[in-house]
Amino acid sequence: MNTEQRTTTARQLYQKMESARKPYTDRAEKCAQLTIPMAFPKESDSSSTKYDTPYQSIGARGVNNLTSKLMLALFPPNAPFFRLSLGDDIKAQLTNDPATQQEWEAALGGIEKQITQYMESHQMRVTMNEAMTQLILAGNVLLFLPPKEGGMKLYRLNQYVIARDGIGNTIEIVTKESIAYGALPPEAQRCVDGDNIEAHKAIDVFTHTYLDGESYQSYQEINGAIIGGSEQTYPKDASPWIPLRLRKMDGESYGRSFVDEYLGDLKTLEALSKAVAEVAAIASxxxxxxxxxxxxxxxxxxxxxxxxxxxxxxxxxxxxxxxxTSDLQITTTAIQSIEARLSYAFLLNSAVQRNAERVTAEEIRYVARELEDTVGNIYSILAHELQLPLVRRFMNQMTGTGAIPNLPQGAKGVEPTITTGIEALGRGHDLAKLDTFIRYAQVFPEAFQTAVKQNEILNQIATALGIDASSVVKTQQEIEQEQQQAMQMQMAQQVAPQMMQGQQ
Incomplete structure (x- = not known):
C-alpha cells in the first residue's frame, strides 16, 4: 500500500472495521457494568458521566485480585521477569573458552538489571496494571511503546480496530484518538480546516499501521490528510505496537475476556443481590x-x-x-453458592480456606496451587504476546538512547527467555514434587544420608524457587577444598603442641 496513492482513508477503514469489533465491545461493556463500570467507559461517556454502582462487590474484588496476581506473577517487583542468554552459535564458539563465556553472562546479567530499572523508572508498571484490568474485562488491549522515547500508551478495545491472519499475526491496526487542537503539533494543525479554531476543540487523529512484506508501515492522518513527517517504518519483529489478547480464538482477530466466561453467574448474583437489597429496604x-x-x-x-x-x-x-423470611433464605443460599463459585474463579483468598474448624496448612497450599493452575493458560499466551515483545521493545528503546549496546538477537546473538508466569508455575510444581520426595525419603534416615544426592536436591530447590543456585549452594569442589583446609588446620593444631615439647 502506498500512502500517497490510497483509495481508503484511515477514518474510512476504521469505520469499516468497527462492525467486526462491535460484538466484543458490547460484551466488554456488560462485563464492566457488573464489575468496575468506569474501567471500560463507552465512547460517548465523558468526565461528567455517572456510572451505576453494582449491588454486589465480588465482581470488582475478583477483577482487582486477579489483576494483582497476574502482575505479581508476570512482573515481580525488583526482579527481572526474563533472562538474557547467549545464542546457540555463540555458545558453540565459546565452548573452549569458559572465562569469556562467564564474562558474557555477567554482562548480560547487568543488562537485565538495567532493563528492569528502566521499566520501573518510567512507571510502566502502572500502565501494565491497567492493561491487565482491560484484559480481564474486555479480553483485548493495545500497547504502544515509542521507538526511542520512554513511556507506554494504552488503547482500550473501543479505541482501535485490528485485523489478524489465520495464525494470529497482526496485519493491520487503526487507532483513534481525540486530541485538543492546541495540543497538536504544527504539522497536524495544518491538516485541520478552518480559521480561529478553539484550542480545546477535540480533533480525531487516526493512526494506521499495516504489514508490508517484512516490515510495518505507519502514518497518521486528520480529516483524510496525512500528517507531514508521521510516516514510519518498523521491522516486523520490533514494532512498537503490542496488541494483546487474553483468550485466543482461532480465526478471530479479537480475544475473549476472563469475566465473559462467568457472565452468567455475575448476572444472576447481581439480580439476586438487588432483590435482597430492595426487600431489606422495605423491611426496614x-x-x-x-x-x-x-x-x-x-x-x-x-x-x-x-x-x-x-x-x-x-x-x-x-x-x-x-x-x-423463608423466601429470602432461599435467595441467600443461592447468593452464597454463586459467590463461592466466583471466589474460586477469581482466585480470592476466601476460596482457598474452607469453612471448617481445622484446616491444615498443606490443604491451603494444595488448593491455592490448584487455583493457580486454572490460569496457567493465561500465562502461556501473555508470555508469547506480551512479555517477549516487551523485552525486545525495551531493548530497542534503550539501544536507541545508548543506554545499552546494540546486541544481535537470535541464535547468533542474545535470546531473551521468560522466567515468570508459566515458567514459575512449572517450577512451583517441581518444588512440590521435591518436597514430597524429601518427606518420603526421610522415612529411611540412613538411606537418606548415604544414597540421596543432597547437594543436587539443594540445587533443584533453589532453581524451583527462582534463585541462582551458584550463589547460595556450594559446589562439590568448594566443599572438598573446605574439608581439606579443615584437615590441614586440625593437623596443624595436633603438631603444634608436639613441636613445643620438642623445643623444651
Whole structure:
C-alpha cells in the first residue's frame, strides 16, 4: 500500500472495521457494568458521566485480585521477569573458552538489571496494571511503546480496530484518538480546516499501521490528510505496537475476556443481590397498623415517654410485616453458592480456606496451587504476546538512547527467555514434587544420608524457587577444598603442641 496513492482513508477503514469489533465491545461493556463500570467507559461517556454502582462487590474484588496476581506473577517487583542468554552459535564458539563465556553472562546479567530499572523508572508498571484490568474485562488491549522515547500508551478495545491472519499475526491496526487542537503539533494543525479554531476543540487523529512484506508501515492522518513527517517504518519483529489478547480464538482477530466466561453467574448474583437489597429496604421501613375500632389513642402513644403508662390494648396495634423470611433464605443460599463459585474463579483468598474448624496448612497450599493452575493458560499466551515483545521493545528503546549496546538477537546473538508466569508455575510444581520426595525419603534416615544426592536436591530447590543456585549452594569442589583446609588446620593444631615439647 502506498500512502500517497490510497483509495481508503484511515477514518474510512476504521469505520469499516468497527462492525467486526462491535460484538466484543458490547460484551466488554456488560462485563464492566457488573464489575468496575468506569474501567471500560463507552465512547460517548465523558468526565461528567455517572456510572451505576453494582449491588454486589465480588465482581470488582475478583477483577482487582486477579489483576494483582497476574502482575505479581508476570512482573515481580525488583526482579527481572526474563533472562538474557547467549545464542546457540555463540555458545558453540565459546565452548573452549569458559572465562569469556562467564564474562558474557555477567554482562548480560547487568543488562537485565538495567532493563528492569528502566521499566520501573518510567512507571510502566502502572500502565501494565491497567492493561491487565482491560484484559480481564474486555479480553483485548493495545500497547504502544515509542521507538526511542520512554513511556507506554494504552488503547482500550473501543479505541482501535485490528485485523489478524489465520495464525494470529497482526496485519493491520487503526487507532483513534481525540486530541485538543492546541495540543497538536504544527504539522497536524495544518491538516485541520478552518480559521480561529478553539484550542480545546477535540480533533480525531487516526493512526494506521499495516504489514508490508517484512516490515510495518505507519502514518497518521486528520480529516483524510496525512500528517507531514508521521510516516514510519518498523521491522516486523520490533514494532512498537503490542496488541494483546487474553483468550485466543482461532480465526478471530479479537480475544475473549476472563469475566465473559462467568457472565452468567455475575448476572444472576447481581439480580439476586438487588432483590435482597430492595426487600431489606422495605423491611426496614417500620409501619404500625391500628385497629380503626380500637379504644387505644394513637396521640397518647406518640406523646408517651419511656416507662409511661398508657391506656389501651396490645392487640389494637400491630407492626406491618412482609413475611418473606423463608423466601429470602432461599435467595441467600443461592447468593452464597454463586459467590463461592466466583471466589474460586477469581482466585480470592476466601476460596482457598474452607469453612471448617481445622484446616491444615498443606490443604491451603494444595488448593491455592490448584487455583493457580486454572490460569496457567493465561500465562502461556501473555508470555508469547506480551512479555517477549516487551523485552525486545525495551531493548530497542534503550539501544536507541545508548543506554545499552546494540546486541544481535537470535541464535547468533542474545535470546531473551521468560522466567515468570508459566515458567514459575512449572517450577512451583517441581518444588512440590521435591518436597514430597524429601518427606518420603526421610522415612529411611540412613538411606537418606548415604544414597540421596543432597547437594543436587539443594540445587533443584533453589532453581524451583527462582534463585541462582551458584550463589547460595556450594559446589562439590568448594566443599572438598573446605574439608581439606579443615584437615590441614586440625593437623596443624595436633603438631603444634608436639613441636613445643620438642623445643623444651
Amino acid at each position: 421501613n417500620i409501619i404500625f397498623l391500628v385497629n380503626p375500632n380500637s379504644m387505644t389513642r394513637i396521640s397518647e402513644l406518640q406523646k408517651a415517654n419511656a416507662g409511661d403508662f398508657v391506656r389501651g390494648r396490645l392487640e389494637d396495634i400491630q407492626a406491618l410485616q412482609i413475611n418473606k
